[in-house]
Amino acid sequence: MPAKGWIEVNEKYCKGCELCIPACPQDVLAIDQQTITSKGYHPVNLTGPGCTGCAICAVVCPDAALTVYREAKVKKTQSVASPA
Amino acid sequence: MVSETNNATLVYERPESLTEMPTFYCPGCTHGTAHRLVAEVLDEMGIRETTIGVAPVGCSVFAYNYFNHDYVEAAHGRAPAMATGIKRVLPKKMVYTYQGDGDLASIGMGEIMHAAARGENITVIYLNNAIYGMTGGQMSPTTLPNMKTTSTPLGRDVEVAGYPIRMAEIISNLDAVSYVVRRSLHNPANIRKTKKAVKTAFQTQASGMGFSMVEILSSCPTNWKLSPSKSLEFIEEQMIPVYPIADFKVNPEIKNIKG
Ligand SMILES: Cc1ncc(C[n+]2csc(CCOP(=O)(O)OP(=O)(O)O)c2C)c(N)n1
Numbered sequence: 001m002p003a004k005g006w007i008e009v010n011e012k013y014c015k016g017c018e019l020c021i022p023a024c025p026q027d028v029l030a031i032d033q034q035t036i037t038s039k040g041y042h043p044v045n046l047t048g049p050g051c052t053g054c055a056i057c058a059v060v061c062p063d064a065a066l067t068v069y070r071e072a073k074v075k076k077t078q079s080v081a082s083p084a
Numbered sequence: 085m086v087s088e089t090n091n092a093t094l095v096y097e098r099p100e101s102l103t104e105m106p107t108f109y110c111p112g113c114t115h116g117t118a119h120r121l122v123a124e125v126l127d128e129m130g131i132r133e134t135t136i137g138v139a140p141v142g143c144s145v146f147a148y149n150y151f152n153h154d155y156v157e158a159a160h161g162r163a164p165a166m167a168t169g170i171k172r173v174l175p176k177k178m179v180y181t182y183q184g185d186g187d188l189a190s191i192g193m194g195e196i197m198h199a200a201a202r203g204e205n206i207t208v209i210y211l212n213n214a215i216y217g218m219t220g221g222q223m224s225p226t227t228l229p230n231m232k233t234t235s236t237p238l239g240r241d242v243e244v245a246g247y248p249i250r251m252a253e254i255i256s257n258l259d260a261v262s263y264v265v266r267r268s269l270h271n272p273a274n275i276r277k278t279k280k281a282v283k284t285a286f287q288t289q290a291s292g293m294g295f296s297m298v299e300i301l302s303s304c305p306t307n308w309k310l311s312p313s314k315s316l317e318f319i320e321e322q323m324i325p326v327y328p329i330a331d332f333k334v335n336p337e338i339k340n341i342k343g
Contacts, residue, residue, distance in 0.1 A: 013106050018312060023271075039106070053095045055095045058096040060271075064119075067096065069094060072092060072093040
């Protein structure tokens with residue numbers, strides 16, 4: 001099972017340059033024509049499932065606009081009572 | 085701790101060494117990528133608070149607004165001279181310049197050559213986009229033969245305007261330099277290699293081995309009049325044949341640096 005991941009696009013930084021779109025190995029990124037950022041760009045967004053959290057989009061992003069997450073394997077360890 | 089209740093692992097986030105300010109760079113300009121790599125390296129080395137950058141004149145003139153550490157602004161081309169002074173007075177600080185090809189290879193040719201010849205213990209991040217970006221796309225010393233710019237509308241005629249200057253090769257011939265390489269930002273693999281080179285350059289300085297420079301091939305979609313992704317193809321197909329990606333000088337001691 002490939003890892004499951006997702007990204008968050010920070011619209012303050014994304015300029016819709018589209019460099020991440022062809023770089024994405026899963027082909028799950030596209031420009032969101034419905035959204036306009038405060039700077040007037042259409043930002044990129046995730047189009048659906050398939051993201052593995054590989055972060056190649058973040059590697060090519062010139063504006064450090066992307067945060068990448070991956071679903072952590074649920075550990076079977078007993079819950080440790082600890083002050084968070 | 086509570087990690088098993090939290091099933092999201094953070095894979096990548098914006099580095100702390102960048103401020104919250106969005107850049108004024110055009111969409112797809114890889115100046116931003118280079119900034120990000122420098123910031124990631126400073127974060128990884130844990131030296132954000134002891135680093136001083138020297139900003140150039142050019143599109144990256146506002147680098148001091150984008151980097152979340154101490155920065156000074158040099159007169160056009162004079163960043164290596166300013167960095168020399170700062171490093172000599174504050175030898176424990178990490179001192180680097182961030183310069184474009186117009187800044188470094190044109191008006192600043194004297195400063196870079198002599199700082200390198202003296203083997204100053206500074207790092208130079210040199211972005212080569214083969215054009216004067218900020219002023220509207222005029223020819224720079226690194227413009228490719230036959231490349232159209234606003235000051236060479238018929239293409240750079242080498243009979244009249246000379247040939248591109250390969251700074252990494254030239255600097256690497258100076259005895260006092262320790263680390264001089266060229267890298268490129270045209271695809272993820274090369275971006276990763278660029279980051280590694282930036283880190284090695286900073287480590288070279290941290291170990292007191294003297295002058296280090298990373299020449300980075302970078303895009304200028306606006307002035308090249310290409311889309312951001314076509315600009316990356318331009319780097320790969322047109323620039324790399326003229327500016328090969330290579331290590332030109334690596335002090336043998338560098339391989340003993342760990343990390
Ligand atoms: C003394 C002086 N001469 C000329 C200029 C005009 N000028 C501003 S930026 C620049 C060149 C910038 O090109 P480069 O260093 O390649 O940086 P880029 O903008 O492409 O990142 C020039 C000639 C200036 N600001 N000051």
